[in-house]
Amino acid sequence: MSTSSTVDRAFRAALYETGDTALDTGASLLAADPAADAELARRGEEFLSTVWRRGWQPADVVRIARRELDDVHVRLVSALIRAQAPRDDRPRGPRWRAQLDRLHEEAPDAAPRGDRFSHATAVLELYRLLLRLPALEPLDETAAPRPRDRRPESRMLGRIRALLAKAEATGFPEEAEALSAKAQELMARHSVDEALLAAREPSGEIPDACRIGVEPPYEQAKAVLLDAVAGANHCRAVWNEPFGFSTVVGFASDLEAVELLHTSLLVQATTAMTRAEAAQRAGGRKRTKTFRQSFMAAYAHRVGTRLAAAAETEVSDDLLPVLASRAVAVADRTDRLFPETTTTRMRGVSDAAGWEEGARAADGAQVGARPRLP
Numbered sequence: 358m359s360t361s362s363t364v365d366r367a368f369r370a371a372l373y374e375t376g377d378t379a380l381d382t383g384a385s386l387l388a389a390d391p392a393a394d395a396e397l398a399r400r401g402e403e404f405l406s407t408v409w410r411r412g413w414q415p416a417d418v419v420r421i422a423r424r425e426l427d428d429v430h431v432r433l434v435s436a437l438i439r440a441q442a443p444r445d446d447r448p449r450g451p452r453w454r455a456q457l458d459r460l461h462e463e464a465p466d467a468a469p470r471g472d473r474f475s476h477a478t479a480v481l482e483l484y485r486l487l488l489r490l491p492a493l494e495p496l497d498e499t500a501a502p503r504p505r506d507r508r509p510e511s512r513m514l515g516r517i518r519a520l521l522a523k524a525e526a527t528g529f530p531e532e533a534e535a536l537s538a539k540a541q542e543l544m545a546r547h548s549v550d551e552a553l554l555a556a557r558e559p560s561g562e563i564p565d566a567c568r569i570g571v572e573p574p575y576e577q578a579k580a581v582l583l584d585a586v587a588g589a590n591h592c593r594a595v596w597n598e599p600f601g602f603s604t605v606v607g608f609a610s611d612l613e614a615v616e617l618l619h620t621s622l623l624v625q626a627t628t629a630m631t632r633a634e635a636a637q638r639a640g641g642r643k644r645t646k647t648f649r650q651s652f653m654a655a656y657a658h659r660v661g662t663r664l665a666a667a668a669e670t671e672v673s674d675d676l677l678p679v680l681a682s683r684a685v686a687v688a689d690r691t692d693r694l695f696p697e698t699t700t701t702r703m704r705g706v707s708d709a710a711g712w713e714e715g716a717r718a719a720d721g722a723q724v725g726a727r728p729r730l731p
Contacts, residue, residue, distance in 0.1 A: 360390065360392045360396045363387065363392075363393040364396045364397055366383075366386055367383035367386040368383065368400075368484075370382040370386065371481045371485070380478060383477070383481050384477040384478040384481055385474065387477035388474040388476075388477050398437070401437050401480070401483075401484060402437065402441040405418070405441045405487065406445070408490055411493060412492055412493035412495045412496070414456060415438050415457055416570075417493070417568055417600075417602065418438065419434060420600075422434045422483065422486065424572075425486055426483065430483045434483055439461060452565075452567055493600075494694045496568075496604075517617055521617060521620070523536050524536035524621070562608065563686065563690070564606055564686050564687045565606075566607075567604070567605055567616075568602045569594075570602050571601055571603050572601060574646075574649070575653040576601065577598075577701070578653035578657045579623065579653070579657070580594075580596040580598075580603055581658070581661065582619065582623070582661070583596075583605070583619050584603070585664050586619045587605050587607065588661075588664070590614045591607055592605050592606060592611050593605070593691045595694075595698055604694065606687055606690050606694065607687050622660060626652075626653065630649060630653070634648065
């Protein structure tokens with residue numbers, strides 16, 4: 358029997374049926390034929406190529422594997438993506454390449470393979486997942502450099518990342534506040550510089566788009582927070598709840614600012630929530646899910662209010678025309694990617710103490726206001 362025939366039989370038994378019995382049948386066929394391993398891996402790379410054509414990106418696939426399956430499947434899909442990348446025949450842009458680089462940097466140690474049956478079962482479970490992934494909105498990643506792509510401003514973004522990392526790591530509130538304030542100052546200067554450059558040197562740059570993971574728990578509040586951060590940085594965010602991410606549309610420099618600020622605010626929220634829970638326990642109240650849910654909802658709401666207020670006074674009148682032009686371009690790209698969207702109401706907010714503590718934490722969070730242009 359050929360190795361291709363073995364894989365075909367295993368796939369017919371396991372991939373297009375549901376339930377453990379079908380899975381066991383397919384895994385037994387593969388476990389009994391070691392010569393089929395190479396063909397099994399090749400078919401996996403074909404599945405990935407199909408997933409890429411459906412609009413998924415490497416980070417998206419790893420995220421959904423982590424969300425839907427187990428650590429062994431995350432290791433398998435990470436290895437499969439790394440193996441398939443040299444044979445990927447489509448041009449890819451900087452964000453795609455950065456995701457591959459991150460996979461190489463964060464490559465986990467090889468998972469213990471165990472017995473052949475267990476390994477084949479995990480592979481088939483992963484392939485089942487890849488097969489049922491639907492089409493996503495294409496982000497049009499290409500290898501062609503965008504205007505001013507990767508200009509020296511990335512050095513400033515590196516400084517911002519370093520400052521935020523220090524702010525998140527220090528145990529001294531005053532130091533964290535000073536570091537965060539400096540990071541916000543640099544972020545504001547960076548965004549204003551980009552807008553000024555666009556006004557003075559029109560280049561035809563178009564809005565970009567990226568996906569940012571919105572992980573449980575409390576993903577609804579985190580999505581609201583990301584939407585607020587995106588809006589304050591001249592971007593738009595659309596949440597895909599079933600697959601655990603938001604697509605953020607905006608100009609490249611603003612997208613990077615959104616990723617930085619959102620991550621920093623989440624870290625600050627987690628730190629503040631842990632501190633608030635400790636105070637609640639000291640007062641005799643047990644830690645509850647409703648407290649944390651209400652805390653995160655209030656934090657997202659209040660930070661959004663602060664960011665919106667800051668956005669109203671962030672620039673002088675002479676920059677308004679170019680910002681308006683860029684806003685129209687972002688709105689147009691968003692509407693083309695997502696012609697139909699719906700709104701949703703925040704759920705599970707019922708703990709008054711959690712809401713109060715979350716709002717207080719948001720008032721103390723470092724969000725910064727962009728300076729007015731001279």
